Structures are given as C-alpha cells and as structure tokens.
Amino acid sequence: MDPVKNPYAPGAGTRPPELAGRQEILDAAGIAIQRVQAGRFAKSFIFIGLRGVGKTVLLNEVTRIAERLGCNTSPPKV
Ligand SMILES: Nc1ncnc2c1ncn2[C@@H]1O[C@H](COP(=O)(O)OP(=O)(O)OP(=O)(O)O)[C@@H](O)[C@H]1O
Numbered sequence: 001m002d003p004v005k006n007p008y009a010p011g012a013g014t015r016p017p018e019l020a021g022r023q024e025i026l027d028a029a030g031i032a033i034q035r036v037q038a039g040r041f042a043k044s045f046i047f048i049g050l051r052g053v054g055k056t057v058l059l060n061e062v063t064r065i066a067e068r069l070g071c072n073t074s075p076p077k078v
C-alpha cells in the first residue's frame with residue numbers, strides 16, 4: 001500500500017476519506033438548519049454511540065453544512 005494514498009486515517013474527529021453511511025443524517029441536519037433559519041420548528045440532534053463510531057466527525061460535518069448555509073458556528077466569547 002502506497003503510504004501517501006492509504007485511505008486509513010484513524011484519529012479523534014479526523015475527517016475520513018469517505019464518510020460512509022451518514023448521508024441521511026447529514027441531509028436531515030441540513031433540513032433542520034434551514035427550517036430554523038425560516039423560523040420553523042425543527043427537532044434537536046443528539047449523537048450517541050460507542051467510542052470511535054463517528055460522533056465528532058458528524059458534528060464537524062454538520063458545522064461545515066451550517067457554515068455553508070450562512071450560520072455563524074463560532075463559540076460564544078466569554
Ligand atoms: N462514517 C464514517 N466512515 C468512515 N470512517 C469514519 C466514519 N465516521 C468516523 N470515521 C472514522 O472513525 C474514527 C473515529 O471517529 P470519531 O472521532 O468521530 O468518533 P467518536 O464517536 O467521536 O469517538 P469518541 O467516542 O472516542 O469521541 C476517525 O478516524 C474517523 O475518521
């Protein structure tokens with residue numbers, strides 16, 4: 001295996017080369033964000049699961065979607 005092209009990239013929150021099997025969740029998150037932007041009701045999300053199942057990667061991806069939709073995702077300054 002060419003180490004430069006090796007797709008195996010383990011790490012906490014590391015974006016994988018292919019975010020497998022999560023499109024439905026990401027679509028639902030995008031819809032929820034747009035509904036809130038339009039002043040409509042949307043259910044909150046909580047990602048739960050075993051260690052390493054991909055919660056942090058999903059949260060980071062939802063952050064990217066929110067930024068693309070024009071949201072400010074910076075943490076509040078205290
Ligand atoms: N859908 C996916 N497809 C492929 N690889 C994934 C997927 N989700 C996560 N991974 C990979 O799995 C690893 C662990 O992901 P992540 O750190 O998001 O897990 P976690 O659930 O937040 O773990 P922890 O419970 O330890 O915080 C990372 O290397 C990530 O790239």
Ligand SMILES: [Mg+2]
Nearest residue numbers: 012013055056
């Ligand atoms: Mg995590």
